[in-house]
Amino acid sequence: MVVLNKIYTKTGDAGETALGNGTRVAKHALRVTAYGTSDELNSCVGVARLHADGEVDAALSRIQNDLFDLGADLCRPDMEQDSDAEYPPLRVIDSQVERLEREIDAMNAGLEPLRSFILPGGNALAAHLHICRTVARRAERLTVELATLETVNQAAVKYLNRLSDWFFVAARTANNGGKDDVLWVPGANR
Template sequence: MKIYTKTGDKGTTALFGGTRVPKHHLRIDCYGTIDELNSYIGLIKDIQTTQNLKKELVRIQTDLFTLGAMLATPNEMKKLKNGKERLNISKINETSITFLENRIDEMNNYLTPMTHFILPGGNKIVSFCHIARCVCRRSERLTVALNDEENIHDSILKYLNRLSDYLFVLARKLSKDLGAEEVKWIPEKL
């Protein structure tokens, strides 16, 4: 596969199905931010040493590629002329969301209950989890904005919402595993 096509040299790109849009189009921003998130999760995966977490993060990265493909396919291009689906892959669904919820619950059972907001940081991998969480929240906000323009599948919005929660709880779990201090945010009183 050739890396450069020169078709985007004038500031447009093709969606799945061939429709060309400006590279600043909201849909492109949505799945571009998903790509950024996926890269941060790859970084977390490369820092973390346990095989179980690596497998878990690869599953999430795979889900994010699927989610990006779903976002790259506008509603009017979802079906071929013969009625078959253009995007012939498994989609993000309740199973994907339930996986995240189960992992959140399992990790939370291991942690002490939160009594305050927590300042991001304490360890490099924990900080990267918080950065990924913030990028995930941004991707969620962008996707909600796109959903205001055209209907996005509910599972995409749910998945992004759960993933940001997962990344927060993962940061807390890694803090505990690594003996990193969780610094509580305690606002000063005037």
């Protein structure tokens, strides 16, 4: 359980922060940027939920929880020492990726195949889901870059890759099953 009695600690005033294993790093470190972007994405999902209801809202709630799991995973760099940790570190696992795949397949089953690229937009929920998609892609790019320098849980990378796909299909679903998607017209304004 997390207990926060005091919100400010002043320990970051010099531009450093602590990772999940206690190591102090610069606040601009790539690992911090990666999990900070997953936190930003979680906030975007929170805004999208203002326009969602029913199963979409429930799915977005699950995703928000997963994104906290992802942040906990990314803030703990020493995967090879997981078994020695006092408390087992929280890691994203393949079943979370597989759940996203099942949900994507279920949503996509009701959509017509795309014959054009679509522009982000449509109704409010779809527009917010497209914002979530692009922030998820940025979080994925940062996490993949981090993985070239340090050890990163590959399930976390896969999760982010599927998540952006989930947001894309969910946005189409929110746009009246794709019927209200805004299609790209190449060269329309030449």
